[in-house]
Amino acid sequence: xxxxxxxxxxxGIGEVGKLIFFVAIAIISLEVVAYLILVKWIKFKNALxxxxxxxxxxxxxxxxLYPFGFNIYLAFSNMSMxxxxxxxVGLRYGISxxxxxxxxxxxxxxxxxxxxxxxxxxxxxxxxFHVLGGLILAILLNRPMRGKGIYRTLLVVPWAIPQVIAxxxxxCEFHYQYGFANLLLEKLGxxxxxxxxDPFWAFVAVIIVNIWLGIPFMMVTILGGLQSISPDYYDAAxxxxxxxxxxxxxxxxxxxNPILTPAIILGVIWTFNNFNVIYLVTGGGPxxxxxxxxxxxxxxxxxxxxxxxxxxxSLVIFLFLLVFSVIYLRISGGFKGAWET
Amino acid sequence: MARVYLENVxxxxxxxxxxxDATLEIEDKEFLILVGPSGCxxxxxLRMVAGLEEISEGSIYIGDTxxxxxxxxxxxIAMVFQNYALYPHMDVYNNMAFGLKLRKFPKTExxxxxxxxxxxxxxxxxxxxxxxxxxxxxxxxxxLGRAIVREPKVFxxxxxLSNLDAKLxxxxxAELAKLHDRLQTTIIYxxxxxxxxxxxxxxxxxxxxxxxxxxxxxxxxxNRPDNAFVAGFIGSPAMNFMDAVLRREGDxxxxxxxxxxxxxxxxRFETAGEYIDKEVIFGIRPEDILDLDFSPxxxxxxxxxxxxxxxxxxxxxxxxxxxxxxxxYIARVDAHTRARPGTTHKAVFNTEKAHLFCKDTxxxxx
Numbered sequence: 015x016x017x018x019x020x021x022x023x024x025x026g027i028g029e030v031g032k033l034i035f036f037v038a039i040a041i042i043s044l045e046v047v048a049y050l051i052l053v054k055w056i057k058f059k060n061a062l063x064x065x066x067x068x069x070x071x072x073x074x075x076x077x078x079l080y081p082f083g084f085n086i087y088l089a090f091s092n093m094s095m096x097x098x099x100x101x102x103v104g105l106r107y108g109i110s111x112x113x114x115x116x117x118x119x120x121x122x123x124x125x126x127x128x129x130x131x132x133x134x135x136x137x138x139x140x141x142x143f144h145v146l147g148g149l150i151l152a153i154l155l156n157r158p159m160r161g162k163g164i165y166r167t168l169l170v171v172p173w174a175i176p177q178v179i180a181x182x183x184x185x186c187e188f189h190y191q192y193g194f195a196n197l198l199l200e201k202l203g204x205x206x207x208x209x210x211x212d213p214f215w216a217f218v219a220v221i222i223v224n225i226w227l228g229i230p231f232m233m234v235t236i237l238g239g240l241q242s243i244s245p246d247y248y249d250a251a252x253x254x255x256x257x258x259x260x261x262x263x264x265x266x267x268x269x270x271n272p273i274l275t276p277a278i279i280l281g282v283i284w285t286f287n288n289f290n291v292i293y294l295v296t297g298g299g300p301x302x303x304x305x306x307x308x309x310x311x312x313x314x315x316x317x318x319x320x321x322x323x324x325x326x327x328s329l330v331i332f333l334f335l336l337v338f339s340v341i342y343l344r345i346s347g348g349f350k351g352a353w354e355t
Numbered sequence: 356m357a358r359v360y361l362e363n364v365x366x367x368x369x370x371x372x373x374x375x376d377a378t379l380e381i382e383d384k385e386f387l388i389l390v391g392p393s394g395c396x397x398x399x400x401l402r403m404v405a406g407l408e409e410i411s412e413g414s415i416y417i418g419d420t421x422x423x424x425x426x427x428x429x430x431x432i433a434m435v436f437q438n439y440a441l442y443p444h445m446d447v448y449n450n451m452a453f454g455l456k457l458r459k460f461p462k463t464e465x466x467x468x469x470x471x472x473x474x475x476x477x478x479x480x481x482x483x484x485x486x487x488x489x490x491x492x493x494x495x496x497x498x499l500g501r502a503i504v505r506e507p508k509v510f511x512x513x514x515x516l517s518n519l520d521a522k523l524x525x526x527x528x529a530e531l532a533k534l535h536d537r538l539q540t541t542i543i544y545x546x547x548x549x550x551x552x553x554x555x556x557x558x559x560x561x562x563x564x565x566x567x568x569x570x571x572x573x574x575x576x577x578n579r580p581d582n583a584f585v586a587g588f589i590g591s592p593a594m595n596f597m598d599a600v601l602r603r604e605g606d607x608x609x610x611x612x613x614x615x616x617x618x619x620x621x622x623r624f625e626t627a628g629e630y631i632d633k634e635v636i637f638g639i640r641p642e643d644i645l646d647l648d649f650s651p652x653x654x655x656x657x658x659x660x661x662x663x664x665x666x667x668x669x670x671x672x673x674x675x676x677x678x679x680x681x682x683x684y685i686a687r688v689d690a691h692t693r694a695r696p697g698t699t700h701k702a703v704f705n706t707e708k709a710h711l712f713c714k715d716t717x718x719x720x721x
Contacts, residue, residue: 244438244440246436246438246440247440247442249405249407249434249436249440250434250436250440250441250442250501251442251453252406252407252426252427252428253405253407253427253428253432253433253434253454254428254453254454254457254501254505255427255428255454255457255458256428256453256457260457264442264453265442268444269443269444271444
């Protein structure tokens with residue numbers, strides 16, 4: 015590795031500066047064009063808001079809309095390792111890609127339906143534990159106690175550590191001989207478990223890691239929600255005769271709903287899409303036994319080089335998430351604030 | 356029987372004493388007002404009666420039961436909160452019915468009581484609405500309704516009117532008084548507004564720094580305040596206070612302040628005799644400072660010439676800000692006064708109604 019000299023630092027600053035300079039030039043020219051068109055030419059009366067939103071809109075278009083469009087384009091192609099430069103695009107390729115998703119194994123042995131079921135189980139178990147764990151910890155932290163700040167900081171650590179590092183550290187902890195998981199089991203008098211070579215236990219291991227990783231987000235979010243509930247409601251409920259459980263059931267839960275709803279939606283989407291943990295801890299193995307939809311998608315594209323198929327597959331996964339989000343928003347009344355007064 | 360009795364009650368938060376040795380008896384069906392400036396311990400006192408705050412020392416009885424260790428729900432009380440604390444996710448009906456449901460009342464009984472309370476309060480048409488769809492006055496009524504349906508022994512109200520606009524507050528003041536007549540229940544009412552205290556209560560308790568200063572009927576407290584704090588807190592505009600010295604000249608007793616000197620009635624000799632030639636606080640209410648133009652027969656020994664600083668016309672009357680020497684004071688006179696800012700004016704101090712307070716203890720000299 016090169017030693018860090020002032021030359022290198024200067025070069026780095028220069029490169030970042032160059033980038034910022036070009037982005038600034040691009041934004042200014044964009045705004046000038048927008049000004050000429052919206053204000054001078056068509057004299058649009060809401061020109062200013064549009065001009066203010068324009069850089070963000072262009073960013074969204076470049077980073078989301080264009081890749082999304084390109085993905086659809088690829089889904090209708092037969093691009094693969096064999097046809098990387100000279101691939102063809104057509105409706106029949108699209109249809110055959112889509113059918114293949116359900117017809118043939120996505121990787122070597124697991125089928126779409128197996129993966130879907132596994133993803134479903136993975137998501138449900140994870141989110142349930144995230145929410146329950148987060149809720150319990152948030153309620154504990156929401157009470158007056160000594161050293162609250164220390165507890166809160168420690169509990170947020172899993173969230174603060176980069177996922178990659180956390181996942182790799184956990185991988186070692188599931189080592190058959192040296193990992194603390196087995197050491198602990200042995201101390202408690204149980205047989206050690208083949209964490210990495212038995213598909214069932216491998217799946218349990220990745221779930222444990224992901225639960226550990228996901229609780230802090232829920233805890234912090236729910237804690238914020240709890241703190242926004244006025245203590246007066248609990249006073250009133252106590253006078254009305256509510257027991258501790260009834261206060262939780264009739265006051266806390268309904269008033270947390272506007273916080274819980276988006277948190278659960280996000281939690282489901284993130285867990286459903288969680289690639290890091292599984293890929294880094296088990297790599298989807300053993301024998302594709304811990305693959306879920308997104309890891310198999312990644313492997314189909316970047317390890318099996320089936321680009322057209324992968325693009326179609328990703329569209330199917332996207333549709334599931336879209337349908338889920340729409341249904342959930344309908345059922346829960348969405349982001350409507352229940353407690354604004 | 357819903358007498359409430361506080362016996363040597365203390366509340367301490369760490370080293371801070373919020374309520375100091377409060378002993379207070381509230382009669383059955385009485386409308387009792389706890390009044391005082393912010394932080395005087397009046398809300399804490401109320402919350403201790405409610406059971407929302409633990410009692411550090413002493414005992415509280417509701418009826419004949421010692422309630423120190425009884426949770427709020429078993430104290431047979433209902434409470435109205437300053438910001439109403441209506442459950443935002445329940446409609447008006449359920450807000451009112453919640454307490455009854457938790458107590459497993461039969462559905463028909465809940466329905467009857469909620470509709471009865473809604474009728475009394477005129478909110479029958481709002482039963483299906485959520486709190487956020489209500490105006491401040493309507494929320495206030497729902498909060499009252501929630502208390503009424505419970506038919507409790509004692510109502511506790513913690514500044515229930517302070518979030519309403521001025522006009523609505525005046526209106527609700529009268530309605531609450533009417534409601535009390537109708538329900539015939541004990542009400543303990545906390546406020547920092549001396550007008551509410553004067554107009555609504557059977558008796559007033561004035562608190563300051565956690566200590567009960569005086570307990571009595573409104574007019575008694577107004578006319579015979581025990582100390583300078585009570586005298587200044589009750590009444591609007593507040594009583595004028597001036598540093599003065601008592602002087603004996605022949606057979607007469609005089610109050611000598613910076614800028615004026617007026618004669619006290621001879622009866623004062625008995626009570627204030629020992630303060631002659633000592634410093635006292637001289638207190639006089641704005642309405643006891645008269646305009647000489649309207650009292651031409653006034654005793655010349657009571658007349659004070661003062662500069663007029665400001666006049667505040669209130670419609671029927673004018674508040675005249677006067678100053679003489681280093682003392683300034685407010686007189687409340689008829690709107691036809693000729694006092695104009697920047698001129699001097701002659702005022703008459705009605706010393707029959709003046710108050711004297713000890714300079715050191717601020718206790719009333721009488």
